[in-house]
Amino acid sequence: xxxxxxxxxxxxxxxxxxxxxxxxxxxMDALILEIDNIASIDVxxxxxxxxxxxxxxxxxxxxxxLKKDKPMVRLAELYDVFDVPKEQQxxxxxxxxxxxxxxxxxxxDQRKVDSIVLASFDDVDTLTRxxxxxxxxxxxxxxxx
Numbered sequence: 001x002x003x004x005x006x007x008x009x010x011x012x013x014x015x016x017x018x019x020x021x022x023x024x025x026x027x028m029d030a031l032i033l034e035i036d037n038i039a040s041i042d043v044x045x046x047x048x049x050x051x052x053x054x055x056x057x058x059x060x061x062x063x064x065x066l067k068k069d070k071p072m073v074r075l076a077e078l079y080d081v082f083d084v085p086k087e088q089q090x091x092x093x094x095x096x097x098x099x100x101x102x103x104x105x106x107x108x109d110q111r112k113v114d115s116i117v118l119a120s121f122d123d124v125d126t127l128t129r130x131x132x133x134x135x136x137x138x139x140x141x142x143x144x145x
Contacts (some may be wrong), residue, residue, distance in 0.1 A: 017048055030101075
C-alpha cells in the first residue's frame with residue numbers, strides 16, 4: 001500500500017511516469033494484469049526517454065513487456081463484455097474500490113475481471129469520496145489463485 005500526501009494545488013503534483021504495456025499507454029492505477037504475465041519492466045529515465053513522449057513524460061517512462069501477447073482490452077470492450085448499460089458508462093470507475101483517475105487509459109487482461117457492478121458511495125466517507133455522483137462502477141477482479 002502506498003500513501004501519498006500532497007501539500008499544494010493539484011497543478012503542482014508531480015506528474016507520474018507514462019506507462020506502456022506492449023506499446024499501449026496506460027496508468028498504474030488503470031492497469032489490470034497478473035504479475036506472472038510480465039516478461040520485463042524497464043524504467044526509462046528523464047534524460048533518456050523516448051522523443052515522441054518527451055513532453056508528456058517529464059518523469060520518465062515505464063516499459064512493460066508481456067511474456068506472451070495477452071489480449072489486453074480497453075474500458076469500452078469491458079463494457080460490452082459485461083453488458084454495462086449506456087447510461088452507466090459515464091460514471092466514475094474503480095477497480096476493487098480504488099478510484100481510477102484516468103479511465104480512458106484503463107488496460108485490462110479481461111480474464112482477470114470477474115464483474116462490473118454499480119456501487120454506491122453510501123459506505124465511503126466524505127474524505128475518500130472522489131465523485132459528486134451517488135454511484136460509480138466498480139470493476140471486481142477475480143481472486144488470485
